[in-house]
Each structure stands twice: as structure tokens, then as C-alpha cells.
Amino acid sequence: MSDVFEPVIVGFTCNWCSYRAADLAGTARMKYAPNIRLIRLMCSGRLDPTFVFKALANGADGVMITGCHPGECHYLEQNYKALRRFHLMRRTLKGLGVEPERVKLVWASAAEGAKFASEVTAFVEEIRALGPLHWGKALGNGSTPNVAEEAVGKEKMEVAA
């Protein structure tokens, strides 16, 4: 592994626009950062915040959600629902002290392969700048947390004279 931080990103794409945009980026041989792994949903409206939390909890450093442009939803208006959930989700993450920027919503039509590619590369850099989330390592999956000495720093253990 190189010493530069390579973020792990999970991408949720709409089957009708952004997933096809990703395909287009491929057929056009556009290059973008390999840090992203895509999951195909029928619609950005299918995106359940659970998916995002799950990804972050399981080791992803960022999540990219992509859908059809407002007004162009394959299912008429579901991307607006995704938009609302996204807003509330980011606010919640903020409350949890997680940088909301780790979750990004991108509109990309089936024609916007180039946009998709550049958005991915840009997002990877944004996350790289934010640094690792390493949530999984810390608390994930019942790993025994280290104890008081670290929580309550040693020096604090002494009585202040």
C-alpha cells in the first residue's frame, strides 16, 4: 500500500442515468480514480440512508449518490425525494461529528460520462483531503475497545496536588 491515503468510496447510481453515465465514461475510455465501487439502484429514490451508514460503518471513507437531473427523473420525481433525504442525512451526520462532505449527491444524466468521471475524481480528492474515516477499525464489528488509560489520559489519573 502506498503511504498516500487512498480513500474508499462507495457509489450508489441510478440505473437509468448515472449508471449509464458510468458506462459511457467506460466506452469513451475516460480515466478516473479507481477508489470508487458502484452499486446499481433502480433510482436514486431507492437510496435508503441505511445503505450510507452501513457503508461508512464498514470502512468506506465517503459515499457518492448519483441520480437523474431534477425534472429528468426516469420515475418522474423520485430524485427529489432522494434530494430531501440527502439533506436530512447530511444534517444527521454533522450531528454525529462526521464531515457532511463525506456524502455527496451528484446529478448526472446518461449523456454525462465526462461529468461522471470528473465528479468521481474530484470527490476522491475531496475525501483524500478530509482524511480517513477508519470507522470500521475503531468500533466496527465488536472489536474490543481499548480502555480507560486512553479515554482518560494517564496524566489526568494523578490527583492535582
Add this chain to the structure above:
Amino acid sequence: MATPQTLDPPKAVPKMIEDLTLLEEVSARTAGVSRLEMCIQCGTCGGSCPSAADMDHTPRMLFAMLRAGMRQAALMSNTPWICVSCYHCVVRCPQNVHIADVMYTLKGMAIEAKLFQDSTAPDFSQTFVDMVEEYGRSYEFGLATRHYLKHFPLRLPGMAPMGMGLLSKQRMSITPTRIKDIKQLKAILKRAKEIEGDNHG
């Protein structure tokens, strides 16, 4: 009060090659969002302009020149100075270009680059501004007399009755009014000029 500063006649400027930063610069220096790049050359502006007859170029042509990077020719054009800010072109433009404000920008750039054929208009603006900066109010009498003396000495006699009329009807006062806190205004303008300087050197 500050001695009226007049601007020197234009110096010869070496021919320039296409300057493709021009359009951007004008856009950047215009208040609001100029949308200059959206022009489709339809001529609505040139058609609407009440004073187009006296312009070297219609606004439309001017925008084409900006695109073509003809800096000197564009800034030399009298068009922005003839613009009467009637905003007909602005509300009619099918692309919502902020035409009138672009004209203001071009005036500013022309003065900065000392590029204009006739110093009447720049002088007038400058004189007006000098007075405002001095008093915080415009001073029509001083302005008119000084301006006409310099630029239309021959018209003065013709204008005299009107001037007298205005005076006699107390529609013009010989002494300027000054705002109370002129210090504050001057400070603000001083700071503003520095900021402007930092922005476009």
C-alpha cells in the same frame, strides 16, 4: 476643494494581437452577472438603442469585438459614452445580458487605459464624481459651468438664459451643499478605491 482633474488626450497605443482574456475581464469587472458570453448577436440592443445613430458601433458589434479580443478598438469606441442608460436593451435582450452595466464597465476600463477619442464624457463623469467626493452631493451649478466652459464654450451664451432661468427660479444654487459626515464618506471611498485597486490592478 480638489482642483478639477482633467484627463489627457489618448496616447497612441501599439496594435494589439487578439486578446482572448478581454471578454472574461469585462465580465469579471461588471456588477452582477453580465451573461456577456450568452450574446447571440441578434441585434435587439442595437435596434432598441435611442442614441445608436451617434455610436461608432452598435452594442451588438461591440460585444462581437470583445469576443474577438479587439481591446483597443473596443475601449476606443464611443458607444459606452453615448449610452443613455435607458435599459431598453436590457429588458428586451432575449439572452438577458446586463448590457447597460457592461457599458459602465467599459467606460471604467477605457478611462483606466486612457483610451477614448473625446474627453468630454469622461471629463464630465470625473468632474461630477470629484464634486460628489468633495461635498457628498452633486453641485449642478459648479458642474454645469465648469463643464460647459471647458467643452462647449460656444454654447454657453445659448445656455445662459437657461442658466439664469434656473438661478432666478432657485432651481440651481450657486453654493454647494456639503453633507455633515463628509469624513466618513471620504474614508469609505478611500477604502473602496483600495479594494478596487487590489481587485483589478
Add this chain to the structure above:
Amino acid sequence: MAKYLLYPGCSMESSAKAYADSLAAITKPIGLELEEIQDWNCCGATEYLGISLTPAYALITRNLALAAQQANGHRTVVAPCSACYLNLAKADYYMREQPKLGKMVNEALQAGNLSYKPGSLEIRHLLDVIIYDIGLENIKSKVVRPLTGLRVAPYLGCMVPRPDYEGRWSDHEHPVELDLLLKALGAEVIDFPLKTHCCGGHMTQIGPETAFELIRRLIASADQYQADLMATLCPMCQMNLDAYQSETNRHFGTNYHMPIVFFTQLMGVAFGIAPEKLGFGMELVSAKKALEKIGLEIPEQETLLTRPKKAEGLPMPKPLPLKHQVAKKDEVEK
């Protein structure tokens, strides 16, 4: 009772004294409370913007900053002068459209320990307030000497109906507000085609020939319609059309005599206020003859230039329903 902050503008104290006087005279009858912004400064007219961006906007915004301080609860600034109205409105709008500008301007204002939050004030023109807040019914009820028989050319000039950032006016090209007001005063309002065309602006100063042509167009057109006088709402327009009329006549060898008065003066007349209280007599092209007409019967004139009202022949399309603000005021409708 609404209370408004007044930004008079420089001309109100000099060239447009008649405007100031007549305004002062009518505020009481129509119950319009105005409070002058203390120590306001010139708005820079159309000149400063052409010199340098930030200073020009800082100059304008100082007034808004002062107004904001002074405004307790009331957030409407009223400007009787078109150029002032536009400059204030424009500064407020552009600082919103382009936050960067707002930043720079406020940075400058800091130097005077002032600041202004774009959008915190509402900038409106005097006529706007009179029509939509005071209301035509209210005004009608104050009319004691209707201007019956007086043919008036309503003239707004440019900077009030355009660019109209907030969509306050019924139209950019042929707004009806001034017409409706004058009709409410009982005047015979001509459908003046050039009602929002240019008076020459500062060209009287920097390119008189250009200006004279523009002045000629307006006067000539009003004359064609046999208007007795032109009613305006802009000091600059009044100045150009009135003070430069003789010079224009000389330039073109014409002989127009078209009095240019402020709509507020006509309101005063209709309210029965003595003309001298309304700044009459200050105009260089005397309105005396026109005023004499008021109240007198005028003979029907065939030659009057009017458009074929839907007579025989093919029917005309119905007029477009007025924009919301006008529409919602039913009294305006009729």
C-alpha cells in the same frame, strides 16, 4: 399608517424644487408619512458607475446603511428620483446576485463603521408607493378639482420601469400606473407611445446634439397627440425636457411649447392646493395656459390623433390582463 424612509436625492433640493414642494404639499392629504434619511449622500447618478465599480456601489450603499440604522421596523425606502431609485435598487439587487460585490462594498463601508445586509431594505419609487400603498380609491376621494379636459402625456422615462429587478411595475414598455393615477385625478390621459423612452439623460451635458434629438422625439410626439402638458416623475427628465426645450427648438428650428410638470404637482392641483404651493412657475416652459384649461369645457376635436378604437372592421384582441400587483387592486382594474 405606513411610515417610509425618504431618499430625496440632490435634485430635489435644486433643479427639482417643484417636485419637492409639491410632494411636501400632498403628503398630508393622502396620509403619506415620510422620514428623510439623515445625512444621505449623492447616489452618483449615472456617472460614478462608469468610473469605478466598488467606490460607486459603496457611495450608493452608504445611504442604505444609514437608512437601515434609522429604520426601526419600517424597511421601505422611497425615492422620488428615477436615477436615485434605480441606483439604490440596483446596488441592493446586485449585492444579492453577486455576494462578492456585497463583500467588497461592506469592506469599504467598514472604513466608516457602517455595514449593510443586502435585501434588508425594500427600495421603491414614490409613484409605486402612492399607487399600491395609498391606493387610487383613496386618491380619488381627495380630488376636489378634477383635471377634466386637461390632456396629459404621462411620461415615466427609463429608470423607473426598467430594469425593474423586483417586478414592481405592470410593464417595462407601457406601464399603466401613471396613466391610472392621472385618470384618477380626472385628467384626459393620452396613450403616449414614448412614455418610457429616453429624455437624453446626461447627454445634454456631454453630447447635446444627441440629447436634443431625443428631447425632440418626446416633445414632438406629445405635441402630435395635442397634449397640454407632460407629467413626469423624474427630475432629470423634467430638467432635460423643460430647461433644454428652447435650445432644442433653436437646434431644429421648431417651436414647441410643451410644459413639463411633476405628477405630484398635478395631484396637488386636483386636491385643490394653491398652485404656488406646488412649485408652479418654476418651470421654464410655463404651464400657465395649460392650467387655465382646467374646469373649462373643451370642444370635441376630430383631428385629435387617436388609434381606431374597435370600430367597424375586424375586432381587436382583448388587452392582456394586468400583472398581479395591478390586478389585485380591483380599483385599479376599472
Add this chain to the structure above:
Amino acid sequence: MTKTTTNQPDGQEKIGVYVCHCGSNIAGMVDVQQVAQWAGSRLKDRGVVVARDYKFMCSSLGQELIEKDIKELGLTRVVVAACSPHLHEKTFRTACERAGLNPFLCELVSIREQVSWVHTDKVVATQKSQAVVSGGVERVLHHEPLEPLTVPIHPDTLIVGGGIAGIQAALEIADAGYHVFIVEREPSIGGHMAQFDKTFPTLDCAACILTPKMVQAGTHPNITLLTWSEVEKVEGYVGNFDVTIRKKARKVNVEKCTGCGICQEKCPKKIIDDVYEAGLGYRKAIYTPFPQAVPKYPVLDVKNCIFFEKGTCKACQKFCPTDAIDFEQQDEILNVKVGNIILATGYDLFDARKVTNYGYGRLANVFTSIEMERLTNAAGPTNGQIVLRDGKTVPKAVGIIHCVGSRDRNFNNYCSVICCMQSLKFAHLVHERTGATVYNFYIDMRTPFKDYDEFYQRVLEESTLFVRGKVAEVTDAARLPGEEGKLIIQVEDTLAGKQRRIPVDMVILSTGLEPRRDSREVGKLFGISCSANGWFTEKHPKLDPVATMTEGIYIAGCAQGPKDIPASVAQGAAAAARVLGKIQQKEMALEPVRASVIEEKCSGCRICNNLCPFNAIFFHEDRMVTEINPALCQGCGTCVAACPAGAITGTGFSNEQVLAQIDGLLLLNVGDEPIPV
């Protein structure tokens, strides 16, 4: 109570993993052998029993490889790592089906479009491919066998809008032997085309080519004309629509009426006809919009009828030879069952009064294009005489302004397509009928399509004066000698680079096309969407221009966007062909990707109730639970994601599948560091 760790597979499933080389397309950037080996070894305890790589999985040999393994190794799940599912998902699903495995137990993951083609480091690309495969394996574990649901197709068709597009579609279908209902708002079919005089570029008379088709439609045994009617409700889904139609009361008994026209003659009430005559002509309170109207029966306009105003008159009734006038007649509500619907609702004209600087409505002699159509029409208010508003004066100079309300952000920013040709047509007609000098003011001259530019040439030969420039204003304020009493067109001649003032007697505004004012409501009614501008959105702008996102609903003509007559007719025919195709299938299979409600978990909170644009979700007030109609559901999954009780599940994209795929992608299943990039 929350589990973050991957649940162990029950060991029942046998998964086969197949990694495709796609020649060098994938193998060039991904070490496919390693990916296969990795899957075979590391994913063994996840149920992978065989993992192979092959040159071309999509080739018949590749497919046979899978089928063979299914049969011999008894695979219960298949993961293919190759190109995009949009390319070959169907291919591999069918392969599985052939081998007796439910096609939906096969998962295709893309390592070409999304890995080999877009990345440049072979090691990284290979690792990513492993992760992608791992994700597919976890996901496929949660797949369930699905059966596509099939619905019967009702053979009848509803066509909304009786303009040329609708008529064309109706005739195509009716001639093929299937029944069609045409619903038309106006008293007659024919649409805008019936108002026109000549049609560009051939200049044949609109009536001459339209009327026969109208009559055909009116008399066709397979066509039911429902004029003076509107659709009120649409329920059901492709193949099985239930449509409620309001047949507005004509106040005329069509059984008795012979269309003799006496009632119109006798009716004393004259009204300006805003619709057919575009406000230039008059009609009676009881009227047929135009002589060739189909059907021939008149309509009584209650709003303007003296009897309905004052309670007396009844002239029409008195004089009707067949006693067909029925003042008591009420609206009728019809219910029809249809399998497919074609929307050909057409367009509205842009309201030129909005462009105040052109003076329409203020300046008498400014006309709109539709007014011009009536003026030039031999059956129009002036019998085809092109005259000024005074009804007599023939213009000596005429200015035609293009792009009125089009290509203008203050109004509509799109190009209305027909205006250039329409303006050229007017130029020709004016020249031909009045000999007047004609000016055309244009921004860009747009004359594509067959014989259009030739027509432009012809108009040029007629020495029409073309000025390139968008007209700034039309005024009657004379400024220069020779302008008095004229309309002055002020414009910048952008080619001459100067401002011009051109005095004319008449101005024609080539007004643009707009979506119907109620297009959005209509779209909602039929469950289809509108573009930002308000035109109905087609399924695919190029490859499926007459279908919509809602199965069984098609669009034709200007409802989909501005277009001329040939294009409208072509679309009408195309939509008909699509419908006939569907009818022939007799029944159709729907993708089984669907949402459904687990009733015992549903608390009836109704959060999901307004989330479905396809009206597939409905609420049982009695049982206080929500249900989803599988035939209406399009499978977007928005409600699945929304249900706060987790009571809605979505086949094909279930929570389990997605969550498992996340684990797989992050390699939690093999307990690795999440994706070593």
C-alpha cells in the same frame, strides 16, 4: 440489536463465478485469472464452488460453459464479471434459464465499463475487480427466483386530441381492425390545421388534404368520436386502463340533428370567435366551428345563449326542423376500457400581447400568425383578402417578425421550429395576393427538411426583403417624415451594422408554439412527465420518441414538442404502430422488479401514500394498511426506502441484496482491510 457483520450463508447455495476477458478489453487491464482464482479460494466459504475465466463469456461457447456447470455442478447462483448489465444481463439470464435456473438468480457485474476501461493500473484494477466480484457474490446470495407478471392487453385504444396527429393515429389503428376512441375538447376534430389556409412548403390547401381524413375518421366503423368531451380520470395500467370521460352537453340531440345549420342561421346572438377564427371573426351562440366540421352537429354555448341568460328566445328550437335542440340535456359520464392511450393534445399559441414592444393588442395593424392564417383563408372573415384591421385597406408594405416569444428568455427559450417556414409562407402569400413590399426580420433562418430551403429560395426570388436582426420595437410614434400614420419597425440590421426604422402598414408576428396551458395537469392525469418547458417527455429522445415512461401511454404531435405537419403525421403513425404492436402481443410481461407491503408490519402510518407518481400505492381505510398494485408499480423502490417500519420490500433490489453487496464490495465478507487500493 443492530448487526454490522455479514450474516453467514447457510451453505445451501452453490455459486459459480465467471470472469470474462472480453478479448483484451478486460484482460488487458485486469488479471482475470487472478480474479477467478481469488474468487475460487477466498470466496469459497461464501458458497463459491467454481470460478472460471474465459475469453468471451457472451459467446455461445461461454454461455454453454455456464449452462454445463449449472447442470453438472448444480449451481444455484451465477455471477458473471464482464461488461455492463445494460449490454448482456439478458444474455446471461437467458443462458441460466436454458439450463433450468431461474434467470433472476444470475448477477452480472461490470468490470469492463467500470474497471478495465477507466483505470490505468493493472494491480489496482485487478483488486477492484475482486471487490466487485465479491460484491456480486454477496448480492446474489440474497437473490430470489422471480416470475415476470403478465397482463392481458385490451384491444381498444384511446386517443386524446383530434388534431392531425390524433386523426392519423386513429385511422392507422382503425384500419388495422381495432377500435379507437377519439376524445376531443372542441366541438369538431381537425385541430389547428383546420384553421390554416396553405401549408408549407408545397402550398397545398390545408382543408383540401385535411377534410377527407376528418370525414374518414368521422365515418369509420372502428372509430368512436367523442367531441366536446374531456378525460376526467384514468385508472389501471398498460393493457387495462379504465378511463372516465365527460361528454359535455351539446344541448343538441345528435340522434335527431341533421346538421342542416338552420339553428345557427336563426340564432340572434353573435359572439367573437376566439377559438376557430382566432378572434377575427364571429360565430353564433349555437354553432359548428366551421362548415366542414366533423361531426356536423352544432354545440350550444350556454355562457352566451340568450335563453340561458334571460330565459327567453329559443329561436334555435323554434326553427329546428327535427326538434333536435334539447335545453335540458346534461353532461354525460362515460367509462371506457382501453389497452393503450395516445396523447395528441397539441399546442397553444404564444400570447403575443406579452411582447408589449411589438404592440399587439395596442396597435391595430399588428397581427399574429394565426390571425394571418384566418385572413389568408378563403373561408376566413375576409374571404382570403389580406387587409388591415379596418377591414378594407390593402397594405402596401408588410413586415413579418420571426421568433416572437421563441428563443427569448423573457418568454420561451426554445425554438418553435415552424416559425421560419410559416413566415416565409406568409411572405409569399402577401406578395402573391397584395403585391406589397414584404420584409422578413429573422435572427437565424432555419429551413431544414425536404424542399424547405428551396421554398426560401423561391421567396427570395419574389424579392422579399430579408433583414437579419431581432426587431426591437414596433411603434406608431412617427419620428421622421414618411412615418406618420405608419407602423415603424425599429431594428438593427445586423448585417449592415446599423439601426433602421422601416415604416410599414401591417406587421405580422410569427408567434411561437407553447405547451397546452394544462399540459402538466394532463401529464399528471395520465402519469407521464413534462419537460421543464412543459412538453410531454418521451421515453427516449432519439430511440423511443413516441413512447413514455408509463407503459401503454404514447405521445404524438406537438404535445411532445414543436413540430410541423409532416412530423406530426409521422409521429401519429409511429404511435399507432407501437400500439398495434402491443395489441398483437395480446398479453405482455412486466419486469418483476416490484415493491410489496408486508401487511402485518404495516402500521398504516401513510408515509408512503403520496410517494408514488404511478398511483400504485393505495390505502385500505378499513384495514388501515397500505397495498401496492404490482402492475402499476414501476419498481423505483422509493417507497421501500421510505417505509419507517421496514414493511415494504422490493424484489430485485431488496435491502438484504444491497446491504450484502456493500459488505462484499468492502470485503468484509473475507475479513480483509476494506479494499486495499
Add this chain to the structure above:
Amino acid sequence: MSKPKFAMYWAASCGGCEIAVLNIHEKILDVDANFDVVFWPVAVDTKYKDVEAMPDGDILLTLFNGGIRNDENEHIAKLLRKKSQILVAFGSCACEGCIPGLANLSPASEIVETAFSTVSTDNPNNVRPQTHYTVPEGEIQIPRIYPTLRTLDQVVEVDYYMPGCPPESHQIAAVVDLVVQVLQGKAELPPKGSVIGAGNSTVCDECPRKRNVKSITSFKRIFGQPIDPELCLLEQGIPCNGIATRSGCNARCPSAGAQCIGCYGPAEGVIDYGARLITAFASVINSTDPEEIDAILDGIPDPTGQFYRFNLAGSLLKAGKSAWDKA
């Protein structure tokens, strides 16, 4: 023969659960009648060593309430697991962390600081707790605080979950009944890992309020404005968690005119309680304009608190970043 043994323990929690148990009125006698209470710090005096001395699986039923905040909690959790046949995560704290779990929003060090150095604390010498400290009487040990609070099942295997803050007494009574029935061979135990003493649907299922299609234009606090007593609170813009909260409480709060705050945790099969509320609330907001949406969401000033009040430790993310960063 001797009665089956019963134990109850109180880890990181408020003690409300013990009260709730005592609150089951005469049913408590059944407990006494059918069980031999061997360990219940608040009720009987048994020492840890006594429990350690018991043979494994000696206790039939242990109700464990409270989360795992320190090493003592963990020790006892493991101990009781070993000694009990049936270990029930009793109450919200043990099931999903509850209010103590909200401390997971801050690093442990901060918690200690807050506890020992804020004005509310009278700590003149600014003393800090130490794990070992010698006093004349000898060395005392103080439990060591963990970086985060964990739910019981994040530390040991749990047989049954009984949600609620606290569990409703009638539900506790029902469970006691059930166990007694089982003892008398009259009933079967539910499958391991299942939730007992609660419903499978959500609060709305038991809520008497009228409900319609939802379309929300603003969220408001429940006080300071008239509330329709008949109508669904959420439809009135009150962020009521009932839609996502497990049924079983008879919709106590909503029926009493207060919004549900979610103490019964997520519905059956739900993986992340907060996520359900986020998506549900957002779904019914009536706006497509990002700014307007934001404005509407301002009506939920503390989303994290709103959605994870009881469930944070049991949620997918388990804790705030500051807490796990230190971990």
C-alpha cells in the same frame, strides 16, 4: 424441589427499569412465588463473589438492564452470561444504549472532564478518578471507563430483547406470565434472539389519531401552538417518531398529546432506527427546492438527538466521530 433462580442487574442505566419491574404490582409476587431471587443488587444483598461461586448456567433467568460503559459492566455482563440460561437485554439501555448511549457523541475524556470540572461539580482540588488508589483502609479500585458505551449484545450473546424506557409494566407482567407458563410446561419460549414484550409493528398501529396522506411544509415544536387532538401529530408538523418506533406501549405518548420519542426502538427487522426516520420524514416534505427543503429541515434543530435519542449505541455508526476517533 428448589425454585428456579432469578437475577437482575443494573449496568449503565438510570434504574427506571428496576422501578418498572416493581411496578407490576401483585405480579411481583408471582416472581417471588416462582423464582428464587439470587442476585439483584437493588433488592437483595448478594456479592459478586457469590455469583462467581455459582455453577455455570445455575441462574434460569437474568434481566440485564443498562449498557456497557466500563470494565465492571463488562465483567458482570460476561459473568451473568456464563451463569444464566436465559439472558434478557432488559430495557432500552441494554438493547440499544438509550440515554447513556448519547454519551457516545463525546470522547470519554470529555465526559470525565465534564463530570469532574464543570461548575456543577464541587471539586476544589480538581481531583480525577483513578483506577487504583490507596487509602489507609487499603487499595480501592474504580471501574475504568470505556471510550464508548456498548449495548449488551455487543459484548455478550443475548437470548431475548425487551425494549422500552422503561419497558411497560403490563408488558413485563406478560413476560413474567409467559416464563411462568413455560416453567409449568404450558407454553413454549419464543425463538432465541427475538424481541419479547413488544409488538412487531410500529406505534402508529396502536395510535388512535386520525391520519391522512402526509405532506409537510414545516416542522414545529409541540408546545406554543394549538394541536389538533384528533389528527396525526406528524401531519401537524410535530416530529413524532411513532412511525418508526416499535409498537407495544399502546401509543402512550401520542394518545396523551405528546410526540413519540422512540424509546421502544426500531421495528422488527429494521437495521438502523435513525435511518428509517430520516428517510420517512424527508419523504413527506412537500418541496423540491433545495433552499426551501433546508428551511423546512431547520424545523428539526437537532436531527441526531431526534433520531438517535435511544438508539445511538445500537445504530450502525454506534457513536459520534469524536468518540471513535479517540478509540
